[in-house]
Amino acid sequence: MIRKHFIAGARCPQCQAIDKVRFCRDGEHEWIECVACGLVSENPGEPEHPPASDTPEANEGVVRFTPRR
Numbered sequence: 001m002i003r004k005h006f007i008a009g010a011r012c013p014q015c016q017a018i019d020k021v022r023f024c025r026d027g028e029h030e031w032i033e034c035v036a037c038g039l040v041s042e043n044p045g046e047p048e049h050p051p052a053s054d055t056p057e058a059n060e061g062v063v064r065f066t067p068r069r
Contacts, residue, residue: 002026004033014039 003025010021015037024031032041 007032012037012039013041 004022005024006019006022008019011018012021012034015034017034017036020036021032021034024033029042033039
C-alpha cells in the first residue's frame with residue numbers, strides 16, 4: 001500500500017509551488033511528488049542549503065515546546 005502525506009509549507013524544487021508536495025512511501029521506497037507539475041524525486045533528502053538558524057525565515061513556522069517542571 002502506498003502512503004501519501006502532504007508536506008505543509010513545502011516548496012516544489014521544480015515549479016516552486018507551495019503546499020503541492022507530498023511524501024510517498026511504499027514498503028522500502030520513499031519519494032516526493034508535486035501534484036502541480038508532476039515532479040517525482042526518488043531520493044528525497046535534506047535541502048542542499050538550509051537557511052541559517054539565526055535568520056527570521058529559518059524560524060518561520062517552527063513551534064518549540066518547553067517541558068514543564
